[in-house]
Amino acid sequence: MMKLTIDGEEVEARDGDTVLDAARRAGAEIPELCAHPAVSPYGACRLCLVEVKRNGRTRMAASCCYPVSDGLTVLTKTEKVQRARRGVMELLLARAPESQALRELGASMGVDEPRFPTVTHAERDCILCGLCVNVCREVIGAAAISFAGRGVDRALAAPFLQSADACIGCGACAAVCPVGSIEIRWGDDEVEVPTFGAKVPAARCEECGTPIGSAPFRERVQGQLAAGLSHATELCPSCKQQHAAAGLSRANRGTASTLPASARPVPL
Ligand code: SF4
Ligand code: FES
Structure with missing residues (x-):
């Protein structure tokens, strides 16, 4: 201390x-x-x-x-x-x-209008804080984006100003951006990050087929989960809920037979 x-x-x-x-x-x-x-x-x-x-x-x-x-x-x-x-x-x-x-x-803070001319490079509001770049590299491990250019032309970009091939569509960049500069389009078949020209296939719930984010991100997470837990990423929230409820009632049934009569649920 x-x-x-x-x-x-x-x-x-x-x-x-x-x-x-x-x-x-x-x-x-x-x-x-x-x-x-x-x-x-x-x-x-x-x-x-x-x-x-x-x-x-x-x-x-x-x-x-x-x-x-x-x-x-x-x-x-x-x-x-x-x-x-x-x-x-x-x-x-x-x-x-x-x-x-x-x-x-x-x-x-008492600032309504800046005294300086507006810089509208790429018609994108970006304060160049670097959070998206750092979260993509340090936390997600994809390093799909970085900065390019200098001065007022400095902007976020994928390597060589091409589309971000390394992007896995996780959405972490948009989640951390403090000014809402990064748009993510969660489609039925694709997850698109137009800011970096990236597109990846959408993942779907294994049971009902609802789109549940990006397929490459799901694979990444599944690879890091302990054996037997990968199903946690396979279902949409609604199907997970149904499974949880069914699991609970199965458990209740199993437990009830071993409980003393006084503690068993009263049949309706
Ligand atoms: S997090 Fe947002 S404001 Fe910061 S560099 Fe990325 S896009 Fe720009
Ligand atoms: S420099 Fe400290 S919060 Fe941005």
Whole structure:
């Protein structure tokens, strides 16, 4: 355990915590967009800026990437910090002006319209936070997408700007995107990610045939499940429910015969 000061309060933190972790536990409200528990901190959005003081020096730092240390002083709500975050928000809004989530967060910080011209590369709202790229590589293990280009032309893309052949249609990229930039089309026969030009076959419930997501993703998950559990991915929620209910009634019947008469269900 180590001790640091956050907004004048002494707080304890564990080795490996970031300043954002410790500040959140201390009740500080720090806006953030690219800090996700599923992936390593990347520090792309810069919205989580705070002031840190160490060894007599003060600097602005992204709290999601800054490790705690004994004696560190952190300021999360000074005018300087808030002004810097508003500037960052203006830049983000210039990249993703149509994102409702971003507009709401901006409004909560006092930023309604950015001073900067809108960047509408590929007509896509993307703040280049990298969460989708990192979750695809670190968690899913597909590495189907990355960034291409520079400056205002920098954008998400599949390798060599082709369709994302390595995409398994899991939808993790869309799930983590903080501005809703990635569209997934869950069709009857295909799962499509138009953002990356990817298409994979849909998986269907083994019993009723309802589409239940992507076939390659199901195969990936099945390969990681313990023997005898792969059926967990084969049925739609409704068929699983029916199986559970049937399993329960079978169990009840089996158990009832071994119960003392007083504990058995009363026949209707
Ligand atoms: S698509 Fe979304 S998750 Fe991916 S980099 Fe852009 S904003 Fe981040
Ligand atoms: S949340 Fe820290 S840089 Fe994005």
